[in-house]
Amino acid sequence: MVSSAFAVLSLVSAAAAEFHVVRHVSHTPRALEPAVIPPAEFVVPITSTAPRRQSKKTNLASLRKKLSPTGNTAVLEGADLDQEYLTDVTIGGQTFTAIVDTGSSDTWLIKKNFRCFNLTGFPEDTETCGFGSEGFDTAASPTFKNFPNVSFNISYGDGEFLSGPVGFDTVSVGGLAVTQQEIGTPDFAAWNGDGVNSGLIGLAYASLTSVFNTTDPTKASRANHIPYDPFFFTAVKRGAVKNPFFSLALNRGPLLVNVTEDKNLGFLAFGGMPPVALDDKTAVTVPVQGYSATDGNPTSAPDPNAVFFYYTADVEGYTFPGSTKLNTKNNNTILDSGTTLNYLPSAVAEAYNAQFVPKATFDEESGLYFVDCKAKVPPFSVKLGGKSFPIDARDQILLGGTDDDGKPICISGTQSGGEDTPENVFILGDVFLHNVVSTFDIKANEMTVTRRKKY
Known part of the structure; x- marks a missing residue:
């Protein structure tokens, strides 16, 4: 277990040479001049965090299954300590706390009087599902309209599911209001909730939405999938x-097992930049990678048939102290606000974690690198569009609980996402995102990454 992992920690000296991981086969897209981004029109503070949904891993796994001819994919498990950021959303005049997620697309709220089930499908009290409210009362909303003969349906490999009606209503986030936005209002749920959030604000592409042309959730399939414009896409189309x-x-912020209330966890901004200090000299705009409709591989080349799912970046390399040079082949890397840790190719994670003083150790049972909570952190940077973005040392050691003696246990912020194969999905999570402002242009399918000043 964890204690045995710490027992083998030993002091080592980091080599002085630079260890630069680069892609073996480069299809690096054109680097664009950094976009000129004005201050945002609408800003909403992020005020709390909650444990990452167990089901998030199956969202990522489904990416390859949607397009890959073989359907093969490597499932990224993720750590139990991953966190998701929450903010307030108002729908039909009712306000709820919801997850902010760049890794999914639906806006949904659990419906009032929903039925709760456990992960084996047996009915339970509603408290078992762990939502943060009684749910959205569609009957009390003067602007709600039902969408007949369709259903909202998500099923996950771990047994979680959400299903129920679909409707249209006024959705407002941070003052940005969209009328007649399509939303899911599931009234059947098997859910491992956090006791705070009641739904989700999905910010990714329409291909990941979950509405189907059937009222029977068992018959939902790709054949009757009805993609629709997510909240922000509708706002742009409507000129809002x-x-x-x-x-x-x-x-x-502090990474805790329980929900953390904090009024200074950042911002979600629409139409421009949030009110944080920036280092404008380190900024780059790069294309979002779509996925080829023929082989399912990520592509940055102009492709009118490319399908967009997540905000996938072409990472050119990673730089950190060491003495050897590695090549990477795969570049299926997404920027995901719902994942705390960085999950990189296993060879990269292994080489980097060996540079901590004392070096991190890998625990086979948990699949995580553990590190002394007071270890010396080696520098680490991510290269995008020809520019390097360093990660603050404070993001590379995370509190992971306590051992049997009550002593703190820490994990590395950079973990193994599996072997460097085309089927695998890697993640730049909050460990990276804490150090930048990430801006996503949904019309040009581009993302701008701007380094933040130290805070």
């Missing part, structure tokens, strides 16, 4: 916001 991009500034 001047500029077609949104930004995230996620502040680092």
Whole structure:
């Protein structure tokens, strides 16, 4: 277990040479001049965090299954300590706390009088599902309209599911209001909730939405999938916001098992930049990678048939102290606000974690690198569009609980995401995102990454 992992920690000296991981086969897209991004029109503070959904891993796994001819994919488990950021959303005049997620697309709220089930399908009290409210009362909303003969349906490999009606209503986030926005209002749920959030604000592409042309959730399939415009995409099409991009500034905070209430966890901004200090000299705009409709591989080349799912970046390399040079082949890397840790190719994670003083150790049972909570952190940077973005040392050691003696246990912020194969999905999570403002242009399918000043 964890204690045995710490027992083998030993002091080592980090080599002085630079260890630069680069891609073996480069299809690096053109680097664009950094976009000029004005201050945002609408800004909402992020005020709390909650444990990452166990089901998030199956969202990522489904990415390859949607397009890959073989359907093969490597499932990224993620750590139990991953966190998700929450903010307030008002729908039909009722306000709820919801997850802010760049890794999914639906806006949904659990419906009042929903039925709760456990992960084996047996009915339970509603408290078992762990939502933060009694649910959205569609009957009390003067603007709600039902969408007949369709259903909202998500099923996950771990047994969680959400299903129920679909409707249209006024959705407001941070003052940005969209009328007649399509939303899910599931009334059947098997859910491992956090006791705070009642739904989700999905910010990714329409291909990941979950509405189907059937009222029977067992018959939901790709054949009757009805993609629709997610909240921010609707706002742009309707002219509710001047500029077609949104930004995230996620502040680092205490990583706790329980929900953390904190009024300074960052901002979700629509139409421009959030009110945080920036280092404008380190900024780059790069294309979002779509996925080829023929082989399912990520592509940055102009492709009118490319399908967009997540905000996938072409990472050119990683730099940190060491003495050897590695090549990486895969570049299926997404920027995900719902994942705390960085999950990189296993060879990269292994080489980097060996540079901590004392070096990190890998625990086979948990699949995580553990590190002395007071270890010396080696520098680490991510290269995008020809520019390097360093990660603050404070993001590379995270509190992971206590051992049997009550002593704190820490994990590395950079973990193994599996072997460097085309089927695998890697993640730049909050460990990276704490150090930048990430801006996503949904019309041009580009993302701008801007380094934040030290805070």
